[in-house]
Amino acid sequence: xxxxxxxxxxxxxxxxxxxxxxxxxxxxxxxxxxxxxxxxxxxxxxxxxxxxxxxxxxxxxxxxxxxxxxxxxxxxxxxxxxxxxxxxxxxxxxxxxxxxxxxxxxxxxxxxxxxxxxxxxxxxxxxxxxxxxxxxxxxxxxxxxxxxxxxxxxxxxxxxxxxxxxxxxxxxxxxxxxx
Numbered sequence: 001x002x003x004x005x006x007x008x009x010x011x012x013x014x015x016x017x018x019x020x021x022x023x024x025x026x027x028x029x030x031x032x033x034x035x036x037x038x039x040x041x042x043x044x045x046x047x048x049x050x051x052x053x054x055x056x057x058x059x060x061x062x063x064x065x066x067x068x069x070x071x072x073x074x075x076x077x078x079x080x081x082x083x084x085x086x087x088x089x090x091x092x093x094x095x096x097x098x099x100x101x102x103x104x105x106x107x108x109x110x111x112x113x114x115x116x117x118x119x120x121x122x123x124x125x126x127x128x129x130x131x132x133x134x135x136x137x138x139x140x141x142x143x144x145x146x147x148x149x150x151x152x153x154x155x156x157x158x159x160x161x162x163x164x165x166x167x168x169x170x171x172x173x174x175x176x177x178x179x
Contacts, residue, residue, distance in 0.1 A: 050177060051092075051093070051094045052091065052140075052176070052177045053092045053175070054089060055090045056088070057089075057090070057147075059086060059087030060086055060087075061075075061084070063084070065078070065081055077156060078156070079156055079158045079159065080158055082153065083153075084152070084154075085151065085152040085154075085168065086150070086151050087149070087171075088148070089149075091175045092145055093141070093142050093143060093144050093175075094142070097177070097178050098140040099137050099139055099140070099175070100137050101123070101174055103174040105119075105168075106166075106167065106168055106169075106170040106171070109166045109168070110166065112166075114156045114157055114160060114161075115159050116159035117155055119152060119153060119155070120152075120153050121152050121153075122151045122153070123149070123150055124148065139178075150173070
């Protein structure tokens with residue numbers, strides 16, 4: 001009977017060893033598992049996005065007192081005066097529709113210099129189709145190359161602070177693709 005027990009143990013040991021070897025081969029990626037997994041690259045092509053750029057020409061200042069352009073380096077602003085800064089901005093789109101807006105105006109400087117004054121910022125386009133005035137900016141059509149005119153209109157009011165210098169170099173424009 002001792003021989004039967006030993007023979008049974010040897011058979012069970014060989015079966016366990018064979019099962020362990022098969023499991024190790026399958027886990028290591030051998031056997032039939034590798035035939036079930038294949039990879040391929042898709043040739044989907046390229047996607048291009050549109051472009052939006054904006055450039056600004058040098059602006060000009062005019063005033064209600066001189067009825068013409070002024071040199072802001074030498075001109076002294078007075079009370080109850082209307083100053084107008086005019087600048088052409090050129091948005092250029094290709095494969096995109098864009099929204100052009102004035103991103104920032106140095107309002108703190110304007111408040112400090114003209115505490116009783118007011119100011120507005122306006123954008124207007126000259127293209128008959130594709131550019132339409134908006135509440136906060138203008139819509140620019142795909143392929144547009146037409147200028148948009150920006151005007152900053154300052155009514156100084158009565159209470160201009162003498163000796164104040166205003167730095168208006170902080171006017172910024174932003175064009176954002178919308179489609």
